[in-house]
Amino acid sequence: MDEHPLSPNLGGATGGGDFPAIDYLEWYVPRLQAGVDHDLSQSGFHHPWDWQKITGGKLPEHLTTSLTKAPLDPRIWVAEREGIEVSRVAGGHGVSQSLIFALLAVMNPQKPRKVAVEMPSYAPVSQFARALGCDVLPFWRGPTSSTDCGPWSINRQSLESIIDDVAAVITTPMQNPTGWMMTPDDQQWISDICSQHDVGLISDEVYIDSARGTDDYRPMHRYGDHCVSVNSLTKCYGLGPLRVGWIIGSEKTAINASRAFQNLQGSLAVPSLRLAELAWPIIDEPLSLIKTRREKNLPLLLNVLAANGIDWSPPPSGIFGCIPLVGTIDSLQFVEDICTTHGVLAIPGLMFSPKLTQFVRVAWGGEPKEFAAAMEAFNLCLQELK
Numbered sequence: 001m002d003e004h005p006l007s008p009n010l011g012g013a014t015g016g017g018d019f020p021a022i023d024y025l026e027w028y029v030p031r032l033q034a035g036v037d038h039d040l041s042q043s044g045f046h047h048p049w050d051w052q053k054i055t056g057g058k059l060p061e062h063l064t065t066s067l068t069k070a071p072l073d074p075r076i077w078v079a080e081r082e083g084i085e086v087s088r089v090a091g092g093h094g095v096s097q098s099l100i101f102a103l104l105a106v107m108n109p110q111k112p113r114k115v116a117v118e119m120p121s122y123a124p125v126s127q128f129a130r131a132l133g134c135d136v137l138p139f140w141r142g143p144t145s146s147t148d149c150g151p152w153s154i155n156r157q158s159l160e161s162i163i164d165d166v167a168a169v170i171t172t173p174m175q176n177p178t179g180w181m182m183t184p185d186d187q188q189w190i191s192d193i194c195s196q197h198d199v200g201l202i203s204d205e206v207y208i209d210s211a212r213g214t215d216d217y218r219p220m221h222r223y224g225d226h227c228v229s230v231n232s233l234t235k236c237y238g239l240g241p242l243r244v245g246w247i248i249g250s251e252k253t254a255i256n257a258s259r260a261f262q263n264l265q266g267s268l269a270v271p272s273l274r275l276a277e278l279a280w281p282i283i284d285e286p287l288s289l290i291k292t293r294r295e296k297n298l299p300l301l302l303n304v305l306a307a308n309g310i311d312w313s314p315p316p317s318g319i320f321g322c323i324p325l326v327g328t329i330d331s332l333q334f335v336e337d338i339c340t341t342h343g344v345l346a347i348p349g350l351m352f353s354p355k356l357t358q359f360v361r362v363a364w365g366g367e368p369k370e371f372a373a374a375m376e377a378f379n380l381c382l383q384e385l386k
């Protein structure tokens with residue numbers, strides 16, 4: 001695969017030496033910290049949690065004590081919400097860490113220590129297995145043209161050609177950067193091919209809760225014992241800093257994942273769990289506000305795109321989508337040279353793959369007044385492409 005200084009660094013097992021960077025984060029975080037007038041870069045919803053109200057202005061009782069009469073066990077909350085047995089759930093710090101436990105739980109130990117990773121994807125998801133001593137081999141689920149913004153389909157041949165050689169497969173069914181859910185046909189196909197080859201299937205579902213209550217809500221743990229769903233309170237609930245994440249799989253997977261957790265982490269961050277415990281009774285509030293923001297903000301984005309000759313359909317849920325740029329400009333150049341001069345920050349598609357040169361990811365989850373101002377600025381950016 002071609003290299004690009006912003007794209008995921010796939011390759012072999014790693015440790016020490018020149019440890020591979022997450023190039024995109026090294027690019028993005030300083031820009032965010034420097035401050036932007038119009039932030040269209042969010043992948044997670046910034047829900048206005050009112051902690052004063054939730055806590056009654058006091059620190060939670062037992063802030064640093066885990067063993068209390070009422071158990072502090074996020075597995076119970078998750079199992080109840082998902083309608084499954086608690087014994088099928090294990091915990092971790094965010095999706096990022098839970099992916100490690102999930103992979104260690106379901107990879108086939110008889111196979112080569114290699115993992116098939118979906119591309120385009122968020123670099124930590126496609127790279128982390130290298131730090132566990134695995135080679136990562138890409139398979140493709142990307143655009144078929146420079147205007148194809150999703151839903152993207154799996155290039156089946158690209159996975160078929162490597163499946164014999166891997167111990168596990170990693171996918172993000174509700175995809176970053178498109179925001180589209182994997183098609184039902186692809187989802188069944190990827191589950192089947194993993195099952196036929198006796199390899200584990202790890203599913204990053206950090207965006208899927210935006211589709212709860214719709215036909216698109218199809219967590220992979222429903223597709224068989226070889227599948228494991230990984231999720232967190234980060235993106236759809238706006239609680240990333242709490243680092244509350246979880247895994248759902250078969251009972252055996254959950255036991256394995258809990259053992260991996262005990263080997264590598266030992267215990268969860270109790271103050272975070274105490275705050276999550278207080279937020280849990282109103283955990284659906286961010287999902288409702290995401291819907292309201294879509295209704296208010298998306299029409300403004302569609303107007304700006306139409307005014308600039310961009311024909312685009314948004315994904316049915318969530319707060320971001322992938323937009324094609326007109327002309328031949330590269331997305332990094334667009335963001336750095338044009339968007340910056342108008343105070344706009346968006347995400348170059350190159351963050352997900354060196355092949356996504358002509359797409360930018362744009363978020364519409366912002367506060368409506370601020371979003372309206374951001375759209376005026378974004379309109380100016382797009383006009384410069386004409």
Ligand SMILES: Cc1ncc(COP(=O)(O)O)c(C=O)c1O
Binds near residue numbers: 096231234
């Ligand atoms: C696909 C994907 N998975 C996982 C994460 C990180 O999730 P968490 O904060 O739960 O570790 C991100 C963050 O951007 C992401 O895009």
